Amino acid sequence: xxxxxxxxxxxxxxxxxxxxxxxxxxxxxxxxxxxxxxxxxxxxxxxxxxxxxxxxxxxxxxxxxxxxxxxxxxxxxxxxxxxxxxxxxxxxxxxxxxxxxxxxxxxxxxxxxxxxxxxxxxxxxxxxxxxxxxxxxxxxxxxxxxxxxxxxxxxxxxxxxxxxxxxxxxxxxxxxxxxxxxxxxxxxxxxxxxxxxxxxxxxxxxxxxxxxxxxxx
Numbered sequence: 001x002x003x004x005x006x007x008x009x010x011x012x013x014x015x016x017x018x019x020x021x022x023x024x025x026x027x028x029x030x031x032x033x034x035x036x037x038x039x040x041x042x043x044x045x046x047x048x049x050x051x052x053x054x055x056x057x058x059x060x061x062x063x064x065x066x067x068x069x070x071x072x073x074x075x076x077x078x079x080x081x082x083x084x085x086x087x088x089x090x091x092x093x094x095x096x097x098x099x100x101x102x103x104x105x106x107x108x109x110x111x112x113x114x115x116x117x118x119x120x121x122x123x124x125x126x127x128x129x130x131x132x133x134x135x136x137x138x139x140x141x142x143x144x145x146x147x148x149x150x151x152x153x154x155x156x157x158x159x160x161x162x163x164x165x166x167x168x169x170x171x172x173x174x175x176x177x178x179x180x181x182x183x184x185x186x187x188x189x190x191x192x193x194x195x196x197x198x199x200x201x202x203x204x205x206x207x208x209x210x211x212x213x214x215x216x217x
Contacts (some may be wrong), residue, residue, distance in 0.1 A: 001116040001159075002026040002044065002177055006036040006062065007051040007078070016049065019105050020112065021180075023139065024156040028181045033057025037065055043181060045073050046116045049108075050095070052079040060093055067094035074115035078103070113137065127162040129217055130206045134162055143201055153178060154197045157190075161207065161217045170214035 003020060007013035008031050017027040028043065030036040033054045040048070048066070052059035063075055077095035091098060096118070097111050113136060117125075127134040133142045136159060141148040150158065156178035161169055171190045175183055183189065194215055198207050208216050 001046045001113070002028075002180075003112060003116075004028050004030060004036065004039055004043070004045045004048045006030045006033070006048060006054065006059070008032060008054050009051075016105075016108070020109065022152055023109055023113075024136075024152040024159065024178075025112070026156065026178055026180050033059065033062045036062050039181070040066060040069075040071055044176065045071075047074050047076060047112050049076045049078060049112065052077050063093045063095055074118055076108075076111055076115055110137075127159070129162050129166070132158075132162065132201070132206060132217070134159055143206075146202075148200055148202075150197070150200060153193055154200065157193050157197055158201075161215060164216065166216060168210050168214045168216045173214065 003025055005013050005016050005020070005027060007016065007029075010031055013029050013031060017029050020027045028039055028045075030039055034057050036048070036050070036054075037057065039045075048071075050059050050062060054062065059077065059079075063077065066075065074096040075094060076097045076099065077093075078099050078101060080101045096115055099108065099111065125135075125137060127136075131144045134140075134155075139155065141150055141155065141158065157174055160174055160177045174190050174194075179189070194207055194209075198205055201207065206217055210216060
């Protein structure tokens with residue numbers, strides 16, 4: 001999953017981004033509405049966490065622009081106003097969910113993951129393939145009943161591959177979904193991460209390399 005956090009309170013925005021990355025979610029950050037619209041014009045996001053009270057281009061206008069444009073993901077709107085009328089107005093603007101500040105981070109993660117599932121074709125909450133069981137909510141992986149400890153990035157790559165349902169995912173596709181916009185497209189980080197992931201998953205190898213195309217499970 002790839003998420004854009006749009007929040008003008010930089011400390012809060014960065015804290016949310018760090019927390020989501022620990023959940024193996026790729027995160028980009030924008031501190032104002034104009035930057036958010038610029039990023040959505042070049043990147044595909046499954047979920048946008050959007051502060052409503054942005055300086056410059058207001059969060060309401062960002063939401064309107066996204067809904068009127070080609071954005072196909074989901075919007076979670078944040079605001080300091082928690083009245084029912086504010087929630088109704090936010091949802092009317094095109095938001096898919098609404099949270100009032102302050103909020104519990106665990107709830108934010110749960111809502112982002114729920115919206116991410118709605119942004120993609122329906123899949124079971126726990127993914128199973130080739131003897132591997134991946135539980136995104138509890139951040140656990142097992143192979144044939146054996147717990148497999150993974151880094152957040154290895155977990156993210158495995159989740160992308162399992163969600164692909166056996167189809168090939170290119171290195172560029174993995175970079176797009178499991179890393180943020182700061183990732184170097186010419187780096188070998190994808191190949192190295194897949195290599196360490198294979199080693200941890202054990203024998204027989206489950207992650208296949210398709211020469212010239214990418215990877216699949």
